Amino acid sequence: MSCHGPASDPDLGRSTTATLPATLRVLLIGGPNVGKSTLFNALTGARQRTMNAPGTTVELATGTWRTFANGTRDGATERAIVDLPGTYSLLARSVDEQVSADALRDLALSSVEVTGQPGVAVVVIDATALTRSLYLLAQVAETGVPLVVALTMLDLVTTATDSPTAAVSSNTLAAALAAVLGVPVVPVDARNRADVGRRDLARAVDVVAANPRRLTGIAALAPSSCCGTPVAVAGAAVADLAQELAHAENLFAWVEQVVEQVSRFLATEAGVESPTTSERPPRRTFSDRVDTVLLNPWAGIPAFLAVVWLLFELTTRFAAPLQNVIGQLVNGPLASGVTWLLGLLGLGDSWVQGLLVDGLLVGVGTVLTFLPVMAVMFAALGVLEDTGYLARAAFVADRAMRSLGLDGRALLPLIVGFGCNLPALAATRTLPHARQRLLTGLLVPLTSCSARLTVYVLLAGAFFPRNAGTVIFGMYLTSVLLVLGGGLLLRRTAFRDVRAEPLVLVLPPYQRPHLRTLGMSVRMRLGAFVIGAGKIIVGTMLVVWVLMALPATGQHAIGDAPVADSVYGLAASGIAPVLAPAGFGNDHAAAALITGFVAKEVVVGSLAQSYAVAGPDHRPAGSLGARLRESFGKSSGGHGGSAALAFMVFVLAYTPCVAALAEQRRLFGWRPTAWALGAQLVTAWVLAVLVFQVGSRL
């Protein structure tokens, strides 16, 4: 590429910052799974945050992309960078895709209305899928925004695919593309820590911001006619589609032409034998060979089930012991430390100690004990995504989803739901139709999120110590059956109009997950969990403590009342009789279910707290299981096991948490949310009663 403007100075430094605006806007745009987010993480490091796109629940990652002059720490150039949702086309078919198209249109409009440098689009192109990526590139060029091409997946071109460009080195391919396209093309390997591509990319972006180049062969359209009008989301009229298709045909022809020119360039300049597909015999890649097993009609489904089974073995056998260690640390040394410190301050045995140790510390402890499970779940989902298996899982499950009127893509939100219902609800946005999104969004709360796992781990460990793993697996199976049953019921009643969309999924080549990238994403998600959910959890624990500390009768001082005589106990006692037919009509269980309404994470904490506060004698914390067996045994007439199972089923089926309710309301409105809330409570009660009544008679 030729270099004009400030960045032609090899020292990308002070001279550049002087001519560029304080913060250049950079949009990262590209297809799904092209390595866009990996590039974003590599460019921003920790200087990023997530926010919702205005008026939507589509998450956008924004960050600061900082570069220094020649490796020094001065002369920093900062750019505001946004990682847009992956899209194959600017003619959006989902709200996520619309967010990308809108962001690009805003950038294009500001380039017309505002003089100077508005911003740059970095179009991320998958070197293994040139034709698909080039089509999007052409659409971006039509908006008229200055653009730079970042070429990714180069490590896969030579090894993992039979792509037409397979025999070509990354620099040669980038040079060929740059020559044909007329815009800077930068090969990047974001997974490599010492990547020179990132510096080149920064330089190219700054050059293009000052001196935009036109993509050869593509003219910019008027801003009003670019970027896909919102009507494309709802499904445009056939006449509009015909018009769009006619226009797209021009772009397809341009793509063919570019591919042809690139191969000719490579043949003459680099001496690479014509690498176009037409002359190459089909080659079986490594991924093809793996897929003969993992997508086999007979082996595919067992393989899928094995992966899911492994996920839960990891969360129970691996994460649970860590959870215990953290719990013991908080309840033991940390609690004693705080108590000792308060004693020194003359606050020992006061309500302040109660608030801090039994309220705040229990809350913080709950959040901390939750970290290993969440980390394992985030890491596992990350591995499934990075290796490329998640797309296969969606394909394998397509048939099962199809019977619900959903396509395989609905499985992704539902699988994510087993980690946390909240991101799962946001992920329903990838489904192309509003009714499919609503149906999936109503089923997501039935997926057993990892917060509910803490309840299963506690109760299964206390009541079925020898078969805890099997009981927990059974809960997940019940969750799957509830999703299927709920889906079939809804499909035959309120959702008769929902039909499955054709499934067309790009299967990325299998890859080894990259530990640094994975660690980074787990850290980000854990941080978001601690900040987002942690606040609610600690806040709830404090409120619970206050309610427990406030005596309902005048006979006790604040913080000195037994639970039964507190405001909280009074409310729980009022609800307990309703739960009696399910065998857990005791105040502790009722109280825990009330707090579970706020978040399932607090059920375990609330149980622990209510037993801890219960007696004036401070029994050791380790006996929670014994106390559970005692009170569940009493409320069920000696069928504690059945009552515990019924309790777990209730926890599985009723409202996941206040946050999920709020998210549902935001996505789908009040009416479906209220309707779902009522249905969940009724379902939970009926199922729990059924489990207890049958179980206690066996």
Next chain:
Amino acid sequence: MTLRESPLGKELRVTGVRLPAAAAFRLNEMGIRPGTLAHVTQQAAFGGRVVAVAGSRYALDGGTAALIDVEPVQRRR
């Protein structure tokens, strides 16, 4: 012949996509359009097919694979 009926590994050219207009359009945008070369790399359960097009692999459900018309490519040797 449709993609669903095609044998594994046989070189094919897409001749038509008989999906509803909006879905067919997206398929075209993704790179599966009349004239493209393709071959089936995997036959999955319930008629699902994995198809190689320009180096990428696309998973299609059985119903969709049955609505994509193809013809065998006569290769010059």
